[in-house]
Amino acid sequence: MKSVELSCKVNGRPVSLPVEPDTMLVDFLRGHLGLTGTKTGCREGECGTCTVLLDGMPVNSCILPALKAAGREITTIEGLARPDGSLDDIQEAFMDAGAIQCGYCSPGMMLTAKSLLEKNPNPSEDEIKHALSGVLCRCTGYRKIVQAVRDASCRK
Amino acid sequence: MSQNSEEKRQVKTLERERLDLGRLVKVGEAGLRIVGDSVRRTDDVLKATGKLKYAADYPQEGFLHGKILRSPYPHALIRSIDVSKARELPGVVCALTGGDVPGRNGFGAILPDQPVICQDKVRYIGDGVALVAAESERIAQKALELIRVEYEELPAVFDPRDALAEGAPKIHETGNQISLDKLRKGDVEAGFAQADVILERTYQVPFLEHAYMEPDCCWAIPQPDGTMMVEGPMQAPFAVRRNVAPVLGVPINMVRARQIHMGGGFGGKEDSPIDLCCRAAVLAKHTGRPVRISLEREEVTLQTCKRHPMIMELKVGVTKDGKLTAFKSTVYDEQGAYASLGPKIPPAGGSHVHAMVMSPGPYEIENCWVDAYLCYTNHPYGGAMRGFGAPQVHIAHEQMMDELAAELGMDPVDIRRKNAFKLGSKTATSQVLDQSVGLRETLDACEERFGWSQRSDSAGWVDAAKTKRRGVGVAMGWYRTSIGTGGDACGANVHVHEDGSVILYSGITEMGQGAFTVLPQICAEALGVELEDVRLVKPDTDLVPESGPTVGSRSTTLMGNAIILACRQVRESLDQKAAEMLGVEPERLVFCGRKVFDRDNPDGKALEFRQVAAAAMASGMRLIGQGWWAPPKASLDPETGQGSPYFVYTYSTHMAEVEVDVQTGEVTVTDYVAAFDVGKAINPKALEGQIEGGVAMGLGYALMEKVVLENGMPQNMSLQNYLIPTMLDMPDLKPLVLEQTNQHGPYGAKGIGEMPNIPATPAVINAVANACGGRVRSLPANPEAVFWAIRELGGPPQD
Numbered sequence: 001m002k003s004v005e006l007s008c009k010v011n012g013r014p015v016s017l018p019v020e021p022d023t024m025l026v027d028f029l030r031g032h033l034g035l036t037g038t039k040t041g042c043r044e045g046e047c048g049t050c051t052v053l054l055d056g057m058p059v060n061s062c063i064l065p066a067l068k069a070a071g072r073e074i075t076t077i078e079g080l081a082r083p084d085g086s087l088d089d090i091q092e093a094f095m096d097a098g099a100i101q102c103g104y105c106s107p108g109m110m111l112t113a114k115s116l117l118e119k120n121p122n123p124s125e126d127e128i129k130h131a132l133s134g135v136l137c138r139c140t141g142y143r144k145i146v147q148a149v150r151d152a153s154c155r156k
Numbered sequence: 157m158s159q160n161s162e163e164k165r166q167v168k169t170l171e172r173e174r175l176d177l178g179r180l181v182k183v184g185e186a187g188l189r190i191v192g193d194s195v196r197r198t199d200d201v202l203k204a205t206g207k208l209k210y211a212a213d214y215p216q217e218g219f220l221h222g223k224i225l226r227s228p229y230p231h232a233l234i235r236s237i238d239v240s241k242a243r244e245l246p247g248v249v250c251a252l253t254g255g256d257v258p259g260r261n262g263f264g265a266i267l268p269d270q271p272v273i274c275q276d277k278v279r280y281i282g283d284g285v286a287l288v289a290a291e292s293e294r295i296a297q298k299a300l301e302l303i304r305v306e307y308e309e310l311p312a313v314f315d316p317r318d319a320l321a322e323g324a325p326k327i328h329e330t331g332n333q334i335s336l337d338k339l340r341k342g343d344v345e346a347g348f349a350q351a352d353v354i355l356e357r358t359y360q361v362p363f364l365e366h367a368y369m370e371p372d373c374c375w376a377i378p379q380p381d382g383t384m385m386v387e388g389p390m391q392a393p394f395a396v397r398r399n400v401a402p403v404l405g406v407p408i409n410m411v412r413a414r415q416i417h418m419g420g421g422f423g424g425k426e427d428s429p430i431d432l433c434c435r436a437a438v439l440a441k442h443t444g445r446p447v448r449i450s451l452e453r454e455e456v457t458l459q460t461c462k463r464h465p466m467i468m469e470l471k472v473g474v475t476k477d478g479k480l481t482a483f484k485s486t487v488y489d490e491q492g493a494y495a496s497l498g499p500k501i502p503p504a505g506g507s508h509v510h511a512m513v514m515s516p517g518p519y520e521i522e523n524c525w526v527d528a529y530l531c532y533t534n535h536p537y538g539g540a541m542r543g544f545g546a547p548q549v550h551i552a553h554e555q556m557m558d559e560l561a562a563e564l565g566m567d568p569v570d571i572r573r574k575n576a577f578k579l580g581s582k583t584a585t586s587q588v589l590d591q592s593v594g595l596r597e598t599l600d601a602c603e604e605r606f607g608w609s610q611r612s613d614s615a616g617w618v619d620a621a622k623t624k625r626r627g628v629g630v631a632m633g634w635y636r637t638s639i640g641t642g643g644d645a646c647g648a649n650v651h652v653h654e655d656g657s658v659i660l661y662s663g664i665t666e667m668g669q670g671a672f673t674v675l676p677q678i679c680a681e682a683l684g685v686e687l688e689d690v691r692l693v694k695p696d697t698d699l700v701p702e703s704g705p706t707v708g709s710r711s712t713t714l715m716g717n718a719i720i721l722a723c724r725q726v727r728e729s730l731d732q733k734a735a736e737m738l739g740v741e742p743e744r745l746v747f748c749g750r751k752v753f754d755r756d757n758p759d760g761k762a763l764e765f766r767q768v769a770a771a772a773m774a775s776g777m778r779l780i781g782q783g784w785w786a787p788p789k790a791s792l793d794p795e796t797g798q799g800s801p802y803f804v805y806t807y808s809t810h811m812a813e814v815e816v817d818v819q820t821g822e823v824t825v826t827d828y829v830a831a832f833d834v835g836k837a838i839n840p841k842a843l844e845g846q847i848e849g850g851v852a853m854g855l856g857y858a859l860m861e862k863v864v865l866e867n868g869m870p871q872n873m874s875l876q877n878y879l880i881p882t883m884l885d886m887p888d889l890k891p892l893v894l895e896q897t898n899q900h901g902p903y904g905a906k907g908i909g910e911m912p913n914i915p916a917t918p919a920v921i922n923a924v925a926n927a928c929g930g931r932v933r934s935l936p937a938n939p940e941a942v943f944w945a946i947r948e949l950g951g952p953p954q955d
Contacts, residue, residue: 035206037206039369039419040371041369042453042874042876043452043453044453046875047875080205087201091204095197095204098197098844098845100197101670102420102421103199103202103204103668104419106203107206129883129884132883135883138367138422138849138853138880140848140852141850141886141889142852142883143889144844145883
């Protein structure tokens with residue numbers, strides 16, 4: 001398959017690389033860029049583990065062709081911390097609440113939470129649950145994740 | 157920390173039955189600083205920033221990619237197999253069949269009955285018949301399509317009762333029945349004669365998928381000295397090593413197994429890494445190159461172990477005032493194609509014997525009789541999954557308790573309180589529970605917090621239009637700490653350095669449960685240093701002492717004790733040196749917060765921990781400790797199932813409130829309280845995390861989870877159709893933590909990992925029955941099952 005040049009912004013940095021058209025965004029991020037913080041759990045858009053932000057919106061990067069990201073801005077877990085290196089409120093809140101167990105879903109959870117709080121700084125519990133329900137977690141039972149998002153919204 | 161996450165975390169220490177803690181920790185030992193504190197997890201930052209490497213994140217340069225050709229038939233003979241075309245494909249480095257396995261062509265957590273590569277027959281869809289290693293996954297996949305296998309189909313067996321029938325197709329040469337285990341206590345017929353009510357019911361549970369978020373991925377790297385190194389997310393590195401060595405035909409010391417942080421395990425990654433590492437190692441041996449095998453989600457479902465399905469036929473007698481008089485049960489425990497973790501390791505190891513021991517529940521019953529069959533079928537195989545046989549049997553006895561209560565017109569809480577274990581109770585195996593029995597306290601705490609009496613009075617229609625009914629359910633449970641095998645034990649090494657820093661070597665693995673935080677907490681507490689002074693060496697069979705598997709809710713307790721004993725050895729040197737330096741008797745020394753001082757003169761001269769360590773080292777004293785701890789000896793008579801199989805148990809009571817849509821059968825869990833007697837919460841927040849996750853998994857078991865099999869073929873292999881609870885399925889859960897000190901536990905602790913999963917399922921099922929009258933005895937209680945359960949009654953209650 002003939003490669004096509006993909007230009008986009010990843011975690012604030014411009015990136016331009018040739019990719020095969022059937023490359024999914026997650027493989028571009030993990031394989032081409034070495035950003036292995038984004039995980040895969042099902043490769044069919046069901047578990048939400050691979051969630052990244054595309055222009056601030058959560059997307060399942062395992063079913064999104066990488067070329068769809070052309071000219072757009074992608075945020076992965078590696079780009080969630082502040083430019084000065086200090087952690088985002090969401091990261092701090094997840095750790096404080098005990099919302100991370102095996103950690104495999106955590107990048108997807110935290111990025112989805114980030115997108116929610118950008119749009120809705122004071123979400124209700126119900127709004128948090130609806131916004132994050134697309135990311136599956138088998139470890140935590142979700143309670144501490146909901147608490148963490150609520151905590152993060154109070155920190156702002 | 158913000159206000160919100162501090163809310164309502166309460167750990168209640170029960171003073172009653174307070175015991176002298178015996179050899180390991182003395183009551184009144186200096187106030188605990190680190191144990192009992194909800195410190196942040198040691199691996200949190202790496203996980204929160206995406207820097208932690210899971211297996212799939214490791215570089216793959218130089219690796220070959222292994223793929224497994226799987227049987228499409230549940231039971232067949234292999235007539236011929238031709239891999240020549242696959243070998244010719246450019247990029248393929250080797251294609252192997254059964255004859256190519258260098259050593260023993262078999263692996264298994266307990267019995268090596270599963271072929272690394274099937275040679276003459278296949279026993280389930282998913283059995284491996286050929287292995288390929290190629291330069292890329294795509295090429296390896298393509299090579300599989302070029303392999304020609306001729307099969308001769310054999311009649312298959314999919315029901316354990318059929319497998320036991322005379323003339324059933326033989327799955328293994330040894331026969332389909334792996335074991336019939338028996339439990340006999342008292343005289344069960346005499347018990348039924350004393351009963352006023354006798355009920356007979358059959359309960360059934362399906363295969364369940366662990367659904368850990370991280371699909372399996374393991375690799376093997378041949379080392380220059382001839383050692384084979386295998387790595388991957390694994391719960392039991394020592395069991396992996398124990399299998400890879402004979403498969404390669406080399407001694408155990410020529411295999412090195414290293415754990416990589418797991419993206420969830422839940423028992424499933426006790427088995428699957430044995431499978432993957434054996435296969436990767438065989439490919440690596442043949443090619444002389446590193447070989448990696450990574451499974452897609454569908455392959456995980458096809459190939460790896462599941463929770464055992466069971467059919468449980470119960471007959472239970474009770475007097476009219478609610479006292480249980482006799483318990484009789486026949487259990488058909490379906491092992492599937494391979495033995496995995498089902499069979500017995502004497503005296504009481506293996507999931508099947510554990511299920512039998514637990515099956516009468518946490519109740520005093522004079523007369524018990526259990527026949528428990530474990531048998532092969534041509535289904536995928538059952539392995540360990542959070543509870544190891546206990547969730548299944550709890551689903552039976554806890555439903556039966558409610559059915560008996562309903563028959564007697566009794567409150568489900570009252571019948572449980574009437575029979576529940578207390579200090580001094582005798583279990584169904586006639587084990588006397590002589591310490592740490594907080595079951596009744598969990599019932600009291602749960603009842604109060606949930607408001608059981610008011611709630612149960614308000615069961616009934618939710619809305620005026622009569623579309624939804626509300627109900628409440630209760631379930632109790634018990635779960636062992638330890639695994640009941642003769643060899644159950646843990647070793648730990650602790651090295652203290654001259655600057656006061658510490659290295660802890662432990663073979664207990666991290667799968668999200670928090671071992672890498674809790675174990676250093678125990679080490680820091682025992683030495684009197686800070687948590688950040690302790691660095692944990694990750695499980696590596698070349699470096700750490702044998703620790704057994706990370707299963708059976710054993711890690712905190714068994715490894716915790718081993719760590720304390722290791723620290724004691726180091727402390728002998730430190731005590732002697734500090735006593736010299738302070739001029740006091742060693743017994744008067746207190747080690748706390750990197751300081752060493754005289755207990756009787758706490759405001760006097762204090763030494764720095766590192767000063768003492770440096771002085772001890774400069775005097776040639778031993779600063780290396782090795783702790784080894786084995787629980788009190790397990791026993792279980794093979795004929796009668798009588799004895800003391802596990803040395804201590806965790807206890808729990810759960811209460812659930814549900815709403816049932818009587819038109820659609822859909823169930824919503826609206827409220828939940830779960831109380832536990834945990835001995836001692838080493839890290840209360842991490843412990844709550846175990847509770848919350850375990851309850852969620854139990855709720856999935858109750859309402860939605862089932863591996864659907866058609867002629868041995870899983871029909872729901874992806875997370876699109878194998879449903880697990882999402883955030884929207886979870887009620888507002890309130891965990892209650894009680895501490896009834898375990899005299900054999902580090903600081904009084906006992907296991908928690910599995911317990912929360914166990915009573916959750918029957919609590920929800922009982923609440924559904926309370927709400928709509930319909931009882932689902934064959935799980936899951938999905939909308940269809942609940943719909944029909946209501947229709948069987950002629951519709952929902954009208955009151």
